[in-house]
Amino acid sequence: MEKLVWIIYDITEDKIRTKIAKACKNKGLYRVQKSAFLGTLNKNQIDELKIMCEDIIDHDTDSVYIFPMCEDDFKKVKLLGQAFDKKLVSAEVLAKFF
Numbered sequence: 001m002e003k004l005v006w007i008i009y010d011i012t013e014d015k016i017r018t019k020i021a022k023a024c025k026n027k028g029l030y031r032v033q034k035s036a037f038l039g040t041l042n043k044n045q046i047d048e049l050k051i052m053c054e055d056i057i058d059h060d061t062d063s064v065y066i067f068p069m070c071e072d073d074f075k076k077v078k079l080l081g082q083a084f085d086k087k088l089v090s091a092e093v094l095a096k097f098f
Contacts, residue, residue, distance in 0.1 A: 006067040
């Protein structure tokens with residue numbers, strides 16, 4: 001069963017940040033901010049992404065957050081201000097999730 005998942009990160013080095021972004025994209029997640037991805041993954045895919053991130057990041061300086069959400073909680077998400085980087089988020093992504 002797939003779950004909605006947010007991936008949010010704070011990574012200091014460009015090379016590592018690029019690898020994390022590629023890992024998220026390869027799992028089919030959509031970039032919604034420069035350091036935030038959203039999409040649906042099953043439990044195995046979440047576990048795989050977690051392991052990939054653990055292997056890539058510098059544990060002393062970097063942070064990656066993986067937030068699975070049930071659909072009911074996701075519907076309660078409030079978007080304020082610009083909410084998404086319009087250069088990164090297509091109308092298709094907004095229609096799919098919001």
